[in-house]
Amino acid sequence: MDFITAQNLVFRYIDEEEQQENNVIAKNVLDDVSFTVKKGEFVALLGHNGCGKSTVAKHLNAMLLPSGGKLFIDSIDTQEENEDFTIRRKVGLVLQNPDNQLVASIVEEDVAFGPENLGIEPEKIRLRVDEALKAVDMYEYRNQPPHKLSGGQKQRVAIAGIIAMEPDCIVLDEPTAMLDPKGREEVMNTIRKLNKEKGITIVLITHYMDEAVDADRVIVMDNGKILTQGTPREVFSQVELLKRHRLDVPQVTELCYKLRACGVEFDELALHSDECISKLVEVLS
Amino acid sequence: MRDIAFGQYYPTKSIIHSMDPRVKLILLVAFLVLTFCTLNYAALALVVACVASIVLLSKVPVKMYFKSLKMIVVIVLITSALNLFYGTGEPLWEWGFIKITLSGINNAVFVAARIISLILISSALTFTTSPTDLTDALERLMKPLTVFHVKVHEIAMMMTIALRFVPLLLEETDKIMAAQKARGADMESGNLVQRIKALVPVLIPLFVSAFRRAYELAVAMECRCYQGGQGRTRMKILTLHKSDYICTFIVILIIVGVVLCNVLLPHTLR
Structure with a gap:
């Protein structure tokens, strides 16, 4: 079985009972979404704002549970009870705003936050933190407060915080949306490096087409549905289809x-x- | 806005920086009590000398300390002025109803010296201890309180996050103020009431954004498997070093010194 398997995923914010009670029909945020991600793969998830790509991201680490269909992470059903933290150890999620996901006021202590939550012995946390900071090239900044760093550096610290938990897969929800071109380049290089050197499975959610070009596979979403998927070359050769859905190439x-x-x-x-x-x-x- | 020096960490390497935060915290409390137990000039001089040496040993630029003193200059002036005029005994100088006595001068000097040492020593603590170390130390020192169902870990976590977001919210306040000024908001003129009213359009967006940040942070923390204090380990283990014992010993000596000064020499203050 593939590392991530989504089978006919459906999600809506109001469940069916409530819909009947309140006489409203909620739109499906995700509508019959099926895809797979292999171990070690670099997948880009593209789409407009509000097309459901962030909702997919939150499903992948069991922050949201599907209203219909099934989602398996490393053969574990996300709907299974008491498995959410097992899944979150396997799949780390990096969010858009770097400021709002750093907890501690010193870089290395923030990176240590995840492993500390997992209850790992102090000496091992130290090793993991150093290794994670080196992996994102932020080791020299380990004693700095986050508010003195640039956006790209903060986002790399956030990524290090996830790496320190040693997940198999990292899901990045528009990690470059709030960064300047330089910061975006830094973050993209880090992501590529992690995928190539550490073999971490990457699911990159973005609306920059240029970032998707380097992925092994591209999934394009529109209106809660999967529009098309394939290698970047296959996807971007369908220029008419993408243009019709107001997407760029x-x-x-x-x-x-x-x-x-x-x-x-x-x-x-x-x-x-x-x-x-x-x-x-x-x-x- | 950015000029607030009090409570900011200044990372560098010094003896004071390397001390155990728990020891620092306890010694700070001891020192604070001690400054208010000085009853004559000899004891006061001893305490002031200690504060000065701690300030120098911390290797934090003295400018930083002046910055944190700047905020309380008014308080020092008012309290010492009040003490100056409320002395009892033989007046040295008189003008109308104002009279200055020797005890008034003594009181003023003591109050000023005490408040200044108080601020300096607490700034020394925050300059030399990272906020996380500080909250960590508090968490460990308050641990016995869990017996009384005090949520020690949660309190410490709240403090860590609050400290993390102080510079962020300051920055945001500046931004919102600039944005409102660009829309023609007037914040610099008018009387006090008008100025306070002018702050409402700044505070409301600030509150809204703080709530949004809090929500996102909660999501991020949950993503990183945060489940409260149970089963949590810490990367930094606090261990007492030789320097901690030496410093504690020195502080004990100072306490003994102050007590001796108070007992042996005549009291300046009554």
């Missing part, structure tokens, strides 16, 4: 798409700028 892909519409011959649409350049050179020469 990476800039270079759009450039190629528009050139193709003008009659320039491309075998496939580029995803990265280097790729685009070489294709253009090919066409021009």
Whole structure:
């Protein structure tokens, strides 16, 4: 079985009984969502605001439980009682606002917060904290207060706080939405590094198409449903479909798409700028 | 707004920094009591000398201490002025109903010295101890209170979070004030009542955002498996070192010194 298996996931904020009592029909925030994530995979979840992607994130570590369908994390049903903390040890969630997820006023003590909650021996916590801070390149800042760090650095500390709990999977809910381009780059590099070097499964929720390009697989959501999924190349080649749902494609892909519409011959649409350049050179020469 | 020095941690390496926070806390309380037990100038001088040496030993810039004193300058002035004029005995100088006596001067000096040492020594504690260490120490010192069903861990956690969010909320206040000024809000003119009223459009957004932050923080804490104090371990273990015993011994010596001064020498204060 895959690490994450979602089968026909349905979620609404009001359950059926209440709907009948109050005579309201609640919209399904998630409607028949099915997908899988393999161990060690880097999956990007794309979509507009309000399309249900954050709701998926909260399902993945059992903060929310499905109203219908099943969700298995490492073969454990999230609806099983008393398993929520087992699941949260396996799947760590990093939120959007770095300021609101740091607990302690010293970086290393904040990173230690998770392992402390797990009841690990002090010496081992020390090791984990140091290792986690080194993994996100924030070791030199371990004695700093968080409010003296930049947004990107704070977000990396938040990621370190999750790594210190040694999860198998990290879910990041728009971790770069509140950061400047430099901070976004730092965070993205960290995420890629964790996936490649530590083999941690990554589910990255974002609305920046450029961040999704590096993923192994992309899942596009719209209105609580899965619109399409596949490798970045498969997904972003469906430019018309994405445009119809007011979603973007990476800039270079759009450039190629528009050139193709003008009659320039491309075998496939580029995803990265280097790729685009070489294709253009090919066409021009 | 950002200028509040009192209660801020100043990270550096010094003997005072490396002391056990529990010991520091207990010694602070002992010292606070001691400053109010000085009855003559010899005892006062001893305490002031100790405070000064602690300030110097902490390796925190003296400027920081002045900043924290700046906030209470008015209080010191008012209380010593009151004490100056309420002395009893032979007046040294008289003008109308105002008379200054020797005991009045003594009282004023003692009050000023006591308040200043009080602030300096408490600032020394907060400058040299990280907030988490401090709350940690409080949690451990208050542990016996769990017998009386006092939620020690929860109180300590609340303090940690409060301290974490102080700079954040200060920053936010500045931002909201700037935003309201940009909308034409007038906060600098008018009488006291008008100024207080002008703060309402700042406080309401601040409250709303504080609640939003609190909710998000709760989610983040739950994501990190927080389940209250039970079964929780700590990364930092507090152990007493040689320096802690030496400092405690020195403070005991000072206490003995002050007591001796009080007993052997005539009292300045009655």
